[in-house]
Amino acid sequence: FYFTIMYPGFDGPELIEELLYYGISAISLSITGSDRSEGLRACVSLVNRSQFPDLEERLKAFHAHHPVN
Numbered sequence: 001f002y003f004t005i006m007y008p009g010f011d012g013p014e015l016i017e018e019l020l021y022y023g024i025s026a027i028s029l030s031i032t033g034s035d036r037s038e039g040l041r042a043c044v045s046l047v048n049r050s051q052f053p054d055l056e057e058r059l060k061a062f063h064a065h066h067p068v069n
Helices: 012-020 049-065
Strands: 002-005 040-043
Touching: 012 040
Parallel strands: none
Antiparallel strands: 002 040
């Protein structure tokens, strides 16, 4: 299952680079053939339910360091 994600203040390549610091990987929409270039495509099909707390912790840390005004 894939999600398309964006985050204010980041273009696709910047967001990929920043998320990697939190142990989260994705691919840029620009390489998927999408007309949108600012978002990312993230696959969660291989994420086990037991890993959801880790993912939540990483996303919360990312958001804490990059609050949306």
